[in-house]
Amino acid sequence: MKHLVDYANSHIVRSFDYLLMSTHYGNYQKNRAGFEKLFRGLSDSKWDEAIDIIKHVTKRGGTMKFEHPKSLKASTTHEFQEIQSVAKALDMEKELALKGFDVHREASQRSNNKHDPEISSYIEKEFVHGHAHTIRKLAGYVSDLNSMLRESDRALSLFLFDEYLQKE
């Protein structure tokens, strides 16, 4: 249950990280509504997922404790360049996915009396596919930005990519 509590707290921390990254892109100087929307969407989904995990902790007889997870490094800045912000999001998503694996691994120790198919199924059903989807999407964005910024006009590439994100 410790891992699941940690998983919930990690979602809360990352939800606010995304909210602040989104805020940065909403200021009038950055003015990138597409990036603002991308990170706001991620913030919203982490928040909703956090509530879902908390409910699951209590569903299984656990007690939720709210604290910053010791294993999670706090972000010191939320003001990144466009490509860096997407790369940062990709890192955060991978880290969350691995934390999901921790929960799953703990619940899958069949020989150690810790076998918990309900928890492993919950992680499989509700999280791993979502993580894979988001990670693939962000990795694609990084590739696109990387190749466009390398050979085309940087400002125009970012403007058009932001416009693309607005419509996603």
Next chain:
Amino acid sequence: MKAILTATLLLCTFALGKNDQLKCSGQEQVIVTDPNWTDMSKNCTTKMKDQIQREINAAMQYLAMGAHFSRDVVNRPGFAKMFFEAASEERQHAIKLISYLLMRGELISEVSHMIRPYSNVKKNHWSGNGAEALKAALELEAFVTKSIKNVIKVCEEEPKNNDYHLVDYLTGEFLEEQYKGQRDLAGKFSTLSKLLEKYERNEKHGALGEFLFDKKLLKGELL
């Protein structure tokens, strides 16, 4: 070319490390001159940022309350639902305040310190019965209202810079919602207290009243 790009990114990382955003913008060849159009006072902006943290604190306390009432040994799904919804609502309030500041040209830099989800560590675990929770929620809302009024006061009394628009927004949107929310909670608190009265006189918990009240909360049957 690749080497140049890497150098650019490195420079940016370095600049970001020092929280120096302008240097970085220079690297992407975007020159944003400050058109000098913003007019919010520093005191007022600071108060607004504090208010954002307070809304987040309220959201976190409601989360803790929702978690408590979800436990099998407490088993009050109606209360849990109400508090989880309240938590998301408080988060939305914080986002609305952020959007407002962005609209007014604020939050250009140093956004990182604006939100600390676990700064209110005392509240990392909540326990109590239904009536205590409604009372705590009402007190929390009253605190938030008082704090909004304080923001209004500071932003209105800035010498030579009465922030009419923000004051109107906070009064019309936020206080409106606060007072309606408080009336709702106060009414619920009264209803539940009356259900429990007989038991409280005998220093009993009033399990039946709370059970009934919870199911009505869950189905939205309480006014």
